[in-house]
Amino acid sequence: MIQTLINALLGLGYIAGLILVWIGLEMFVIDGRRFAPSFLSIVAGVGLWALLVATGKALHRQAIRRMEAQR
Amino acid sequence: MSWLLSIAASLGDWFSQCAVEWRDAAADELLHFRTVQGFSEWLGEFALLFPLGMSVIWMFFGLLYVMRRERRLPWRDAAAEEPSIAVVIPARNEEAGIAASIESLLAQDYPRMRIYVMSDNSLDATVEIARRYESRGVCVHDLQTRHGKAGALQVALDAVREDLFMVLDADTTCGANAIRALTQQFVDPHVGGVTGSPHVENLDSNLARMQAMEYMGIIGLIKRADSFWGGLFTVSGAAACFRTKTLREVGGWSGVSVTEDIELSWRMQKAGYELAYEPRALFGIQAPTSIGALHRQRRRWAQGMWEVLRLHGELHETRNSSLLPMAAQAIASAGWMAITLASALLWIIQLTTGLDIAPAFEPMTALRLLGIATTLFVLQTVLACLWESDYRPGCWRVVPYAVLFPLYYWCVIVPSFIMGAFAATASAPGRHALWERTARSKKGSIAHSGRSLSEAAG
Numbered sequence: 398m399i400q401t402l403i404n405a406l407l408g409l410g411y412i413a414g415l416i417l418v419w420i421g422l423e424m425f426v427i428d429g430r431r432f433a434p435s436f437l438s439i440v441a442g443v444g445l446w447a448l449l450v451a452t453g454k455a456l457h458r459q460a461i462r463r464m465e466a467q468r
Numbered sequence: 469m470s471w472l473l474s475i476a477a478s479l480g481d482w483f484s485q486c487a488v489e490w491r492d493a494a495a496d497e498l499l500h501f502r503t504v505q506g507f508s509e510w511l512g513e514f515a516l517l518f519p520l521g522m523s524v525i526w527m528f529f530g531l532l533y534v535m536r537r538e539r540r541l542p543w544r545d546a547a548a549e550e551p552s553i554a555v556v557i558p559a560r561n562e563e564a565g566i567a568a569s570i571e572s573l574l575a576q577d578y579p580r581m582r583i584y585v586m587s588d589n590s591l592d593a594t595v596e597i598a599r600r601y602e603s604r605g606v607c608v609h610d611l612q613t614r615h616g617k618a619g620a621l622q623v624a625l626d627a628v629r630e631d632l633f634m635v636l637d638a639d640t641t642c643g644a645n646a647i648r649a650l651t652q653q654f655v656d657p658h659v660g661g662v663t664g665s666p667h668v669e670n671l672d673s674n675l676a677r678m679q680a681m682e683y684m685g686i687i688g689l690i691k692r693a694d695s696f697w698g699g700l701f702t703v704s705g706a707a708a709c710f711r712t713k714t715l716r717e718v719g720g721w722s723g724v725s726v727t728e729d730i731e732l733s734w735r736m737q738k739a740g741y742e743l744a745y746e747p748r749a750l751f752g753i754q755a756p757t758s759i760g761a762l763h764r765q766r767r768r769w770a771q772g773m774w775e776v777l778r779l780h781g782e783l784h785e786t787r788n789s790s791l792l793p794m795a796a797q798a799i800a801s802a803g804w805m806a807i808t809l810a811s812a813l814l815w816i817i818q819l820t821t822g823l824d825i826a827p828a829f830e831p832m833t834a835l836r837l838l839g840i841a842t843t844l845f846v847l848q849t850v851l852a853c854l855w856e857s858d859y860r861p862g863c864w865r866v867v868p869y870a871v872l873f874p875l876y877y878w879c880v881i882v883p884s885f886i887m888g889a890f891a892a893t894a895s896a897p898g899r900h901a902l903w904e905r906t907a908r909s910k911k912g913s914i915a916h917s918g919r920s921l922s923e924a925a926g
Contacts, residue, residue, distance in 0.1 A: 447528075453789025
């Protein structure tokens with residue numbers, strides 16, 4: 398149950414990161430707005446991915462350690 | 469101290485101004501949904517910008533992989549014992565390429581290697597050619613009934629005794645030291661499989677050169693980004709190496725998908741094992757040289773991807789979180805594909821009925837979009853070339869093709885991708901994939917692609 402919740406949050410986070418990147422590109426490319434806010438949006442999206450990847454890796458390593466201890 | 473405070477205040481102002489702009493932009497997005505025309509514009513914008521967003525993400529994580537992992541890839545201590553490896557070449561009617569494939573293996577400097585050729589009821593001279601190498605230690609198995617690629621590999625898996633099990637397509641050649649480079653990654657006990665870096669050998673047409681650019685600038689980049697996330701969407705079916713014990717533990721090749729490599733990759737990662745990318749292991753492949761052959765290949769890849777997502781897409785209980793960013797990409801790609809299709813349908817409706825409902829862009833916006841898309845693809849390719857030039861000198865020759873990549877992508881790749889998704893929806897997973905002849909190059913080299921048992925029987 399907890400694993401399902403964690404995975405759902407991670408998955409939604411990845412999708413949210415994609416949306417941030419997309420809005421950043423949309424602001425600059427389509428609307429022709431200022432570069433800074435669109436760049437920040439892209440950085441926030443990519444940063445969110447980086448944070449989630451680090452979290453996911455840490456959880457995976459923990460799961461492996463637990464599996465090995467059980468063996 | 470006061471100057472520090474004034475800088476902090478300026479930065480705060482700047483961030484709040486950016487936040488207001490961002491909020492306004494997000495609110496504008498919601499306004500799109502009020503009218504049919506606005507919604508249609510949103511569809512068009514998403515369809516065109518999604519690949520650029522993915523490109524930004526791949527470049528960032530590809531760069532991180534190169535900086536943090538690729539420069540420190542392991543090389544086994546020379547004194548340490550190397551694992552034994554069985555290199556299995558599954559083949560059906562591969563007389564054009566099998567000799568080059570075997571020769572490239574025999575030229576490897578890896579003593580603990582045994583080569584197996586699994587001929588899947590070949591009707592040409594594949595077996596005769598392979599038997600000429602028996603005196604040099606090559607084992608040839610001539611299967612008298614058709615098993616398909618997955619079935620032939622499974623027969624080999626049941627028989628081999630080596631520590632590692634490598635698959636090499638019969639029209640693929642190994643670069644110098646490729647086997648040694650692949651085996652290095654197995655020093656990590658959590659790694660269950662390793663894939664090499666394919667490079668196009670038959671650069672005799674513009675289409676093949678475009679694919680060479682794609683393999684290096686897109687597929688290589690994606691594999692680096694995936695590796696940084698801790699896994700791979702798929703190993704390369706043309707050349708991949710696995711730990712034999714792990715392969716048996718997860719059930720080997722099931723043959724339930726038209727792309728056995730993607731299916732096995734997901735099954736292995738769901739079982740908790742890691743897959744790794746080895747950019748130093750180069751493999752020469754033959755790229756399709758006609759639009760039709762390329763379309764069939766890409767449609768098969770897309771079909772396999774959707775089949776695998778249907779078979780292994782339930783990730784809510786997985787403990788391998790590296791699969792989640794790949795699943796998120798795949799889900800977003802599914803949404804993008806549906807939106808692209810909807811945009812195309814709106815265009816068709818506008819053309820036939822005259823209703824003003826299709827996405828339209830101002831000329832300046834269209835120009836800006838084209839400029840940014842091309843710049844991003846060129847930047848992506850230049851980055852990939854910078855990373856790859858250590859392993860393949862002369863890779864810069866394909867960079868100019870990045871300018872044409874958006875055209876190639878929208879005219880060839882996207883339609884094949886959409887058709888593959890429809891094929892996967894129409895077909896039931898769980899069927900056996902057999903071989904199909906697909907002409908790849910003018911030299912007559914043959915590759916395989918999936919065909920269902922029922923189709924084959926029919």
